[in-house]
Amino acid sequence: MVIYVAVLLWSVSDPKDMFTWWLEAIPALIALPLLFFTRNRFPLTSLAYWLILFHCIVLMVGARYTYAEVPLFDWLAQVMGSERNNYDKVGHFAQGFVPVIVAREIMLRNGVLQLGAWCQFLSVCFVLAFSAFYELIEWWVAAATGENAEAFLGTQGYVWDTQSDMFLALIGGICGLVLLTSLHNRQIQNLNVAIKP
16 A cells, blocks of 8 residues: 555656546556455455556556656667657556456456366456457547547557557466466465455
């Protein structure tokens, strides 16, 4: 909570554009009360909570500067000889890396799926569906608000931005499963043992 609140206060203290800040930060703002009100009824593993915090930080950094103008990634673009700030790609990778674990945990613990290949496959399918839906939200916001949503879209003139965003979410989801499945399985087992009556 301390980390979340500190980053939130820093992010909102001097954003580049307040309208864009709201658009980018809203998922992180929704996450906090949702996790707070479900903490007793359906506590998540510590891995899931830490990953959600990481994703909230990514969102709040992007909200402060806009995804196209995060200073470190401006510098990286210069070093790499690119004209594009790729911080939004970090955000879309996280959009796969984090939700794949959360979706996997919810489905496993509710008995929707069992451990195995189908669990992994359908967790990645969830990530792709979530990423595609987020791209639709970006489109709807842009259509509703016009030029005001350009910073929210963050395409920076890249014609394949939407497709590359979804591809990076897919890569993030696969990486999340490859790197974290063993740890996640242990934490789910420990949590299930701890919360049984």
